[in-house]
Amino acid sequence: MTPSPGTATSTVDPWDRFGWLMGAIWLVFLVFPVVALATSDLHPVWRVAGIGGIVAFGAVYIRGFLRVGNSDTWQQVMRTGIGHLAVMTVLALALVPLLGVGVLSHVPYIIALSMFCLPLAWALAVATLGILLCVAAPLLDGSFGENWFFTLIVALVAISTGLVRVLEQRGGLARAAAAELALAAERDRVARDVHDVLGHSLTVVTVKAELAQRLIESDPDRARDELDQIQSLSRAALAEIRATVAGLRVASLADEVAAAEAALSGAGIRAELPDNLGAVDPRHRVLLAWALREAVTNVVRHSGATLCTVELESGRLRVIDNGRGTTGRKEGNGLRGIRERVAAADGTLTLTPGPSGGTVLEVSL
Numbered sequence: 001m002t003p004s005p006g007t008a009t010s011t012v013d014p015w016d017r018f019g020w021l022m023g024a025i026w027l028v029f030l031v032f033p034v035v036a037l038a039t040s041d042l043h044p045v046w047r048v049a050g051i052g053g054i055v056a057f058g059a060v061y062i063r064g065f066l067r068v069g070n071s072d073t074w075q076q077v078m079r080t081g082i083g084h085l086a087v088m089t090v091l092a093l094a095l096v097p098l099l100g101v102g103v104l105s106h107v108p109y110i111i112a113l114s115m116f117c118l119p120l121a122w123a124l125a126v127a128t129l130g131i132l133l134c135v136a137a138p139l140l141d142g143s144f145g146e147n148w149f150f151t152l153i154v155a156l157v158a159i160s161t162g163l164v165r166v167l168e169q170r171g172g173l174a175r176a177a178a179a180e181l182a183l184a185a186e187r188d189r190v191a192r193d194v195h196d197v198l199g200h201s202l203t204v205v206t207v208k209a210e211l212a213q214r215l216i217e218s219d220p221d222r223a224r225d226e227l228d229q230i231q232s233l234s235r236a237a238l239a240e241i242r243a244t245v246a247g248l249r250v251a252s253l254a255d256e257v258a259a260a261e262a263a264l265s266g267a268g269i270r271a272e273l274p275d276n277l278g279a280v281d282p283r284h285r286v287l288l289a290w291a292l293r294e295a296v297t298n299v300v301r302h303s304g305a306t307l308c309t310v311e312l313e314s315g316r317l318r319v320i321d322n323g324r325g326t327t328g329r330k331e332g333n334g335l336r337g338i339r340e341r342v343a344a345a346d347g348t349l350t351l352t353p354g355p356s357g358g359t360v361l362e363v364s365l
Contacts, residue, residue, distance in 0.1 A: 081117020
C-alpha cells in the first residue's frame with residue numbers, strides 16, 4: 001500500500017524539504033535595491049529592467065537552493081550550484097551600471113549558495129573575494145564610511161553559512177557512523193541468536209541421534225520415538241532461525257527449562273530443575289532463558305557430568321554440574337555472547353569451580 005502524502009510514514013529529512021526556506025527568508029534584503037531603483041532618476045525603462053534583474057536574481061537563487069537540496073550526489077550538487085552561481089554573477093554584473101556600489105547587496109546571496117554547493121575551499125575563496133569587494137568598492141567610491149556596516153553583514157553571512165556547512169557535514173559523518181554501528185550491532189545480534197539457537201538445537205539433535213542409534217537394535221520403539229523427537233526439534237530449530245533473522249525471536253524461560261530437561265535426560269545427565277518460575281523477575285526472564293540455554297548446551301556438550309542442578313531466583317541463575325570443569329578450556333562464542341547480553345543489562349556472569357568438582361555458572365542481574 002502506498003502511503004498518502006503527509007502521513008507519518010514519510011522518511012524525508014525535513015531539512016531537505018524545507019531547508020531552502022532558510023535561504024529564502026533573506027531575500028527580504030533585496031527590497032532595498034528595488035526601492036533604490038524605484039525612487040531613482042533613471043528612465044522608467046531602466047528602472048523596470050533593473051527591478052526585473054533583481055527579481056530574476058532572487059528567483060535563480062531560490063531555484064539553486066531547491067535544486068541543490070534535491071540532488072542525489074555531490075557531483076550533481078556541484079554542477080547545479082555552479083550553473084546557478086554563474087547566472088547570478090552575470091545578473092549582478094549586469095546591474096552594476098544601474099545600482100553602482102549598491103549591487104554589493106547581492107554578494108551575501110552568492111556567498112550563501114556557494115557554501116552549500118562548492119567544495120569548502122572554493123566556498124571560502126568566494127566568501128573572501130566577496131568580503132574584499134565589499135571593502136574595496138566603497139573605498140574607491142568614497143562611500144565606505146556610510147557602508148562599513150554592510151561589509152560586517154557580509155562577513156557574518158560568510159561565517160554563519162560556513163558554520164552551518166561544517167556542522168551539516170559533521171552531522172552527516174556522525175549519522176553515517178551511527179548507521180554503521182547500528183548495522184554492526186544488528187549483525188552481532190543475529191550472529192549471537194543464531195549461535196544460541198543452533199548450538200542448543202544441534203547439540204540436542206546429536207545426543208538424540210546417538211541415543212536412537214544405540215537403541216535401534218535393542219528397543220526399536222524407543223528409537224522411533226527419539227527419531228520423531230529429532231524431526232520435531234529440527235522443525236522447531238528452523239522456525240527459530242527464521243524468527244531470529246526477522247528479529248522476532250524471544251526466549252521463553254518456561255520453554256528453556258523444559259528444553260533443558262529434555263537435553264540433559266537425553267544425554268544421560270540427571271537434571272534437578274526448579275518447579276516454580278514465578279519468583280523470577282519478569283524483566284529478567286528473557287535474558288535468563290538465553291543464559292540457561294547456553295549453560296545447558298555447554299553442560300551436555302563439554303562437561304561429562306552426571307548431574308546438573310539449575311537454581312533460579314528473582315534476578316539470578318545458577319547452573320551447577322559435577323563434570324570435569326573448565327580448567328584449560330578456552331571460552332567459546334556462546335559464552336561470550338551471553339556475557340555481552342548480561343553486560344548490556346548491567347549484570348555479571350561468573351564461571352567458578354564447583355564445591356566437589358565441575359563448574360558453577362552464575363548470572364546476577
